[in-house]
Amino acid sequence: MDVKKIKESADYISGRVNNIEPTIGLILGSGLGVLADEIENPIAISYKDIPHFPESTVAGHKGQLVAGELEGQTVVAMQGRFHYYEGYTLEQVTFPVRVMKQLGIEQLFVTNAAGGINESFEPGNLMLITDHINNLGDNPLIGPNDEELGPRFPDMSTAYDKTLIDHAKQSAERLNLDVKQGVYVANSGPVYETGAEVRMLRVLGGDAVGMSTVPEVIVARHMGIRVLGISCISNMAAGILDQPLSHDEVIETTEKVRGDFLSFVKEIIRTLP
Template structure:
């Protein structure tokens, strides 16, 4: 990844800000409503930021929103980029590099995912404890820039255990019953076949989607503390006798919107300053 491009994008954004964000948010399909809660927002359309890709998927608004949320300075991606859109892994994860350059030290990554674990139900929120990279690619392939991170980063605790416990504690305080599990990242854009879901369950997957893993890998490489949250928007192929659609994903995330907003806002409000 070209450091000049990272610095160009960060400088463009910083030039219009009066305070630096400390927490990054990546908001998945149907979950961008959280960015609407940010106070005194400064917004940037992706197309206006130097070197940024553009989001092409329904349910992804396609802008950065920066401001105050629950007393913390945050920078939110209201919509993300996906490998299946034709972007390289480096383009997909470019915003994480930019947010790191701007000074964030923590990132909350959210997504809509299909439930593999048969004890889950559509509308459940799942804290990500680990992931399986089933995308057939990795954003760290190629020459390594040691100033961005080490050549062989450890992924064994990339999902911060203290943040995970913090989220569990505050879910209980809010009366929310949240799941915990392993997220599988597939390339998409097709939904999985029933046979593929059986395979992923055998491998230890609890939920499956088409994002998150690249951004988390780069976050780990960059030394950011990570919390991951999936909204189980549907049960994966073969579990229920029904077809899968993106409209269903958006509809389910809308139904759990209030719980999602309460949960993430409470996590941010109570998160200790690093």
């Protein structure tokens, strides 16, 4: 990972956002970018304008960085992310997390749309990620390690911050939201899983499956950033319901859960200790 490029990207962003120093980073997945529209005094920067940034190519991802105030906290939000299946390396996929750390974030809230493996889940449920399984067959930390960024062998036993999870659960209770908890599995995509693959992932301990998040979390933890993960269960995974899967369904479900998602994340941020 080129530290010089990280600093060049961060310096460009700092100049564009009048040296705002965010403490919270947000990565907003498919259909969930609406949260960035809630940011006050927003300054938006297209990814294509940021030095060394990839460009988002997926429907439902606006492809811009938004900085400003959200519920009294200074934040920087990715309105759309990058994926392994787009042809990017995991180093490129996670580059924005490195940049956000350079900008000053201490906590990362990472969100995604995911397929439900746990049969007690329903489309539209929100799930706090308690742990993950990296099923990508790759890792963003493979290659030379720069000690300036983080240790050679980072601990992942508490990838998702237990204090933040407890805080999020309390926030859900105040809002009377039935928020689930579970293990997120990352597959490479872009195909949806087969029924046999979903049964395998259930045996392995997965509750939800998607095509993102895990690389970003690995890199965040490598740099000592505290992480909270939230999945929107946008559909049930293959073989659970007798129906084909589509990205249109993902976007449709995230639209329906929009109100709950916005209220939940804003309450978490508003009441952070």
